[in-house]
Amino acid sequence: MREFHELKSIGEVDGLIENHKLSFIYISRQGCSVCHSLLPQVQKLMEDYPEIQLGHIEADDVPEVAGRFSIFTVPVLILFVEGKEYLREARIVQMDQFNEKVAKIYQGVMG
Numbered sequence: 001m002r003e004f005h006e007l008k009s010i011g012e013v014d015g016l017i018e019n020h021k022l023s024f025i026y027i028s029r030q031g032c033s034v035c036h037s038l039l040p041q042v043q044k045l046m047e048d049y050p051e052i053q054l055g056h057i058e059a060d061d062v063p064e065v066a067g068r069f070s071i072f073t074v075p076v077l078i079l080f081v082e083g084k085e086y087l088r089e090a091r092i093v094q095m096d097q098f099n100e101k102v103a104k105i106y107q108g109v110m111g
Contacts, residue, residue, distance in 0.1 A: 001043040004056035
């Protein structure tokens with residue numbers, strides 16, 4: 001399984017997004033059972049997309065992330081291409097559909 005880089009500030013989040021062609025942010029909270037059960041599934045899925053840089057941020061540790069990305073529930077999964085948000089999923093994520101969307105974007109960017 002691919003590991004997510006733990007992000008501890010909005011600056012680290014912005015750096016990940018700005019410095020990589022493809023970046024993915026997983027936003028969760030500590031007491032969220034859905035967040036903790038979904039994360040390993042996303043880690044496994046991301047093995048198919050090695051060029052996507054992965055970041056994980058706990059909204060409890062960095063509360064300003066909610067305002068920065070207009071987060072109202074968790075988990076939130078956001079895929080960025082060249083600094084722009086291309087895909088967002090929140091709360092209940094259908095992994096098959098999510099994988100199809102990521103695959104289309106990935107193939108479009110990577111050729």
